[in-house]
Amino acid sequence: IIGNGYVSFLQMxxxxxxxxxLVRAFTRVEGENNLGKIGFxxxxVLIITVAVASVIGLSIALLFNLDGAEFTQGAAETARIAYIQERQAxxxxxxxxxxxxxxxxxxxxxxxAGLRQSSNIAVVIFSAFVGVAYLGVARKHPEEASYFKKMIDMLDAIVSRIVTLVLRMAPYGIFALMxxxxxxxxxxxxxxxxTFVIAAYVAIIIMFAIHA
Structure with missing residues (x-):
């Protein structure tokens, strides 16, 4: 319960x-001169970095000769492998x-609700639309836009606080999983x-270098 619960909170x-x-990033933009460039x-960057991460993941898996089916043979892992193969098809x-x-x-x-495979990218696109709409409203109705900006700032503070609370559970969640x-x-x-952990750290370090 503790370990899987911690993972679920992270996914939440x-x-x-x-x-x-993303919406808060738009509320902090001054003017609309470079809006199209920013949105593009x-x-x-999102699509390219996801593609690069996929290539790195595949390369590391081949380099370390990783086979997920060899780690464990439980029912959950077997079902997950079957789902991945179905998704690949x-x-x-x-x-x-x-x-x-x-x-x-x-x-x-x-x-x-995350019900589709591409839900995260879809949320990014929707967030961009909300941000663009905010900039349009801010230009024509600055008073109404200021209320929305305050609401987003408040939501950002709340979400940041939730992140802090979840990360405080990390020692207990990781300990339980181990x-x-x-x-x-x-x-x-x-x-x-x-071997998997070492390979994962190598891949993560490479991605950090690419983002840097």
Whole structure:
């Protein structure tokens, strides 16, 4: 409960952080001179970095000879592997225009709930629309826009506080996850997990360097 609960709390933060952070970024923009360039850069950087991260993940998996099926053989892992294989087959039959169209939100509440594979990107696009709309309102009705800006600033403060509260659980959540792994895995499985952790850190360090 403690370990999986901590992971669930982390997942809970993703969509609120994306939405509030991006909209707040627009509320801090002065003027609309470079709005199109800013919006294009946000989406382009997001898509490019996701693509780069995917290539790095695949390269590290091949370099370290990682095979997720070898780590554990539980029912949950087997079901997850089957789902990934099914998803790979679906993507293989999807054209590039169809994949691009899947990023566009048709029901933002569905994407806020994370019910689609491309929900995060859809939330980014919706957030950009909200930000652009705010700038238009700020130009014509500055008083109404100021109320919205205050609301977003308040939401940002609340979400930041929630992040702090969740991160305070990290020592307990990580400890519980480690104890569970140690108690329920064989020695060989632990060695495999150690290899995975090292590979993950290598990939993360590479991504940090790219972002820097």
């Amino acid at each position: 933060l993703v969509v609120p952080l994306i939405f509030v952070s 850069n946000v989406l382009a 679906e993507i293989a039959d999807t054209t590039l225009p169809q994949q691009i169209l899947s990023f566009i939100p048709t029901n933002i509440f569905e994407d806020l 104890v569970k792994a140690m108690a329920s895995s064989s020695f060989q499985a632990l060695l495999n997990m150690a």
